[in-house]
Amino acid sequence: MAKGRNQRLRFKRRRNAETDYHRRSKMLRGGSPRAVVRVSNTQVTCQLVGYETEGDRVLASITGKSLVDSYKWPSDASRKSVPACYLAGFAMATSAISNGHTQAILDIGLAASSSGNRAYAALKGMIDAGMDIPHSEDVLPSEERINGEHIGDGIAKAVAATKKSIGGGK
Numbered sequence: 315m316a317k318g319r320n321q322r323l324r325f326k327r328r329r330n331a332e333t334d335y336h337r338r339s340k341m342l343r344g345g346s347p348r349a350v351v352r353v354s355n356t357q358v359t360c361q362l363v364g365y366e367t368e369g370d371r372v373l374a375s376i377t378g379k380s381l382v383d384s385y386k387w388p389s390d391a392s393r394k395s396v397p398a399c400y401l402a403g404f405a406m407a408t409s410a411i412s413n414g415h416t417q418a419i420l421d422i423g424l425a426a427s428s429s430g431n432r433a434y435a436a437l438k439g440m441i442d443a444g445m446d447i448p449h450s451e452d453v454l455p456s457e458e459r460i461n462g463e464h465i466g467d468g469i470a471k472a473v474a475a476t477k478k479s480i481g482g483g484k
Contacts, residue, residue, distance in 0.1 A: 403439025
């Protein structure tokens with residue numbers, strides 16, 4: 315740890331492994347809003363965040379709890395699974411598009427970037443809803459995982475019902 319008068323401390327959010335300031339600075343210079351995806355121990359949070367000089371402003375937000383409260387996601391099902399992340403991204407993008415925000419860049423923070431993970435499931439939901447987000451096709455999870463077929467038949471039916479209640483047809 316940097317101590318002493320000749321050493322300089324890092325910013326607190328960097329010391330606590332919460333923010334990569336170099337990556338954040340590059341994203342903010344782009345001018346597009348950020349599609350922020352965070353997966354906690356209990357649920358997923360998807361937000362569309364715009365940068366302003368006074369501070370970041372949340373333009374649209376969906377959590378795993380709002381999937382249960384506002385849409386037809388089962389209360390006993392996981393709120394951070396691949397299908398739940400997909401639906402949260404889909405619902406957030408639908409809300410953002412209805413408010414006039416059609417493009418963004420993905421911000422997964424300090425989370426590990428492995429292909430097919432939950433953050434990319436949320437990205438797939440945003441893309442399917444109609445948002446323009448730069449990405450590579452090989453990082454997106456398969457349709458079987460998004461539909462919840464790897465979990466069970468009940469989750470696959472819940473995904474279809476929830477997507478329909480969000481307004482995605484199918």
